[in-house]
Amino acid sequence: MxxxxxxxxxxxxSDKAKSCPKCGAPVVLxxxxxxxxxxxxxxxxxxGLGAAAVWFIHHELNxxxxxxxxxxxxxxxxxxxxxxxxxxxxxxxAAKNPSGxxxxxxxxxATAGGYMFNWDKGDGLTMQNGFGxxxxxxxxxxxxEDGTTVIGLVVDGKKLIYNLPKHKK
Ligand SMILES: [Zn+2]
Numbered sequence: 001m002x003x004x005x006x007x008x009x010x011x012x013x014s015d016k017a018k019s020c021p022k023c024g025a026p027v028v029l030x031x032x033x034x035x036x037x038x039x040x041x042x043x044x045x046x047x048g049l050g051a052a053a054v055w056f057i058h059h060e061l062n063x064x065x066x067x068x069x070x071x072x073x074x075x076x077x078x079x080x081x082x083x084x085x086x087x088x089x090x091x092x093x094a095a096k097n098p099s100g101x102x103x104x105x106x107x108x109x110a111t112a113g114g115y116m117f118n119w120d121k122g123d124g125l126t127m128q129n130g131f132g133x134x135x136x137x138x139x140x141x142x143x144x145e146d147g148t149t150v151i152g153l154v155v156d157g158k159k160l161i162y163n164l165p166k167h168k169k
Pocket of ligand 1: 006007008009010011020021022023024025
């Protein structure tokens with residue numbers, strides 16, 4: 001409870017009173033004045049909303065574009081990319097419709113010397129058949145240490161290239 005000045009007789013009146021006890025004039029409450037703490041609270045709220053908006057926009061931007069497979073390729077060792085490109089070429093040569101082939105990026109599986117790439121069925125390697133239908137394809141491709149010579153290519157169990165070194169265990 002606070003005391004305010006009566007607008008008619010200027011005597012102190014409780015702000016809870018409906019009228020001035022002295023002159024009977026109706027008590028008119030002054031418009032609420034924003035205190036320092038109120039202003040500070042408003043600023044905090046404002047800044048909070050701003051931060052939330054920034055977070056939201058940032059979040060949306062991060063969510064929106066799925067990382068392109070090319071981004072993964074770009075961050076990989078250049079020799080591995082070269083070897084994968086050699087395999088892509090060999091796969092295109094093996095395909096009935098070279099332009100209808102889809103070769104997704106895959107990592108090099110070789111543990112020592114040369115390169116090996118494998119796509120299991122369902123990995124996204126597709127080849128178009130004579131009717132233009134995309135056929136889920138399995139393929140394994142082995143590249144020599146030079147990174148460009150394909151020495152092994154097996155597509156759906158068919159050995160298309162098989163020049164693997166004989167001494168290989
Ligand atoms: Zn009064």
